[in-house]
Amino acid sequence: MDGLIVVNQSIGHNQYKIDRFVEEFNKLNVKVDILINKGDVAKIENGKIFINIPRYDFVIYLDKDIYLARLLEKDGYRLFNKADFIKICDDKMLTLICCANEGFPIIKTLPSPLVYVDELEDKHYEFLDHVVEEVGLPLVAKKVYGSLGEGVYLINSKEQLKQFYKKSFRNPLLFEEYVSSSKGRSLRALVIDQKVIGIIERDNPNDFRSNFGTENYSKNYEKNEKCWDFAQKIADYLKIEYAGIDFLIDENNNPVLCEINSNAFFEEFEKTTKINVAELFVKMVIKKVKDEQEQKQ
Numbered sequence: 001m002d003g004l005i006v007v008n009q010s011i012g013h014n015q016y017k018i019d020r021f022v023e024e025f026n027k028l029n030v031k032v033d034i035l036i037n038k039g040d041v042a043k044i045e046n047g048k049i050f051i052n053i054p055r056y057d058f059v060i061y062l063d064k065d066i067y068l069a070r071l072l073e074k075d076g077y078r079l080f081n082k083a084d085f086i087k088i089c090d091d092k093m094l095t096l097i098c099c100a101n102e103g104f105p106i107i108k109t110l111p112s113p114l115v116y117v118d119e120l121e122d123k124h125y126e127f128l129d130h131v132v133e134e135v136g137l138p139l140v141a142k143k144v145y146g147s148l149g150e151g152v153y154l155i156n157s158k159e160q161l162k163q164f165y166k167k168s169f170r171n172p173l174l175f176e177e178y179v180s181s182s183k184g185r186s187l188r189a190l191v192i193d194q195k196v197i198g199i200i201e202r203d204n205p206n207d208f209r210s211n212f213g214t215e216n217y218s219k220n221y222e223k224n225e226k227c228w229d230f231a232q233k234i235a236d237y238l239k240i241e242y243a244g245i246d247f248l249i250d251e252n253n254n255p256v257l258c259e260i261n262s263n264a265f266f267e268e269f270e271k272t273t274k275i276n277v278a279e280l281f282v283k284m285v286i287k288k289v290k291d292e293q294e295q296k297q
Helices: 014-027 066-074 083-090 092-099 122-135 158-168 225-238 267-273 277-296
Strands: 002-008 031-037 042-045 048-051 058-061 109-111 139-143 152-155 173-177 185-192 195-203 217-220 242-249 255-261
Touching (some): 002 014, 014 267, 014 277, 048 066, 058 066, 066 083, 083 092, 083 255, 092 173, 092 225, 109 122, 122 139, 122 158, 139 158, 152 158, 217 267, 225 242, 225 255
Parallel strands (some): 002 031, 002 058
Antiparallel strands (some): 109 173, 139 173, 185 195, 185 242, 242 255
């Protein structure tokens, strides 16, 4: 059995994941190659997909390039995670839509309408009055796509909201209630093979975003049944193979769904919980690939 790890050109924090995955695969004598996605892997020509790499038993997909993911899948490659799940998680609004009406507590959220103009007119700013009326001030404004707290802003006034909208309206946006009881604090539940393996609490004393910056402090979160059950229900509902589920904590100390990360970093999680995340992930991949190959025979 051999596999491929696909990573974006900006490797960043993925280097830790790559090193740990390779380490654990090597222990089990499974060969894995590393591919940096430079845009030269796949194409459509004469109506057919052409993939410029060997045939692998599995692909660990650490990029967010949804087009390459879909091309690989349509050509028969088995991805971890699958393209549809990556897309749902990468789009923060799609995540919440997918989980809505399923009994999960979710932050009150409004999506921004699309605007097809070069410059905003007065009528476009009327939407912001609706936002303030619904979620109040301060509020949290987010660009739908982003990682590590980037593109997430705490808005304290109507003028600040207007300036944010003026600069960002060409991006898909969402606006949320600000959960002040969770300032700088969140919970991260890690899921492997549809099972919650642990939860950590993350605190940032310098920012309202728990996942922003380098001075975050994590601790193992005692097994709070309410949060654990909440995370497990999401894992079951979405049939999650691997993800980090992020919760905020409301004023009654109850978890509220914030985001789901399909390519969740786990360096902090391993160090905090002493759980060997890479080993659990690698064993899941090998088992699933073997089971699926046997089913095809």
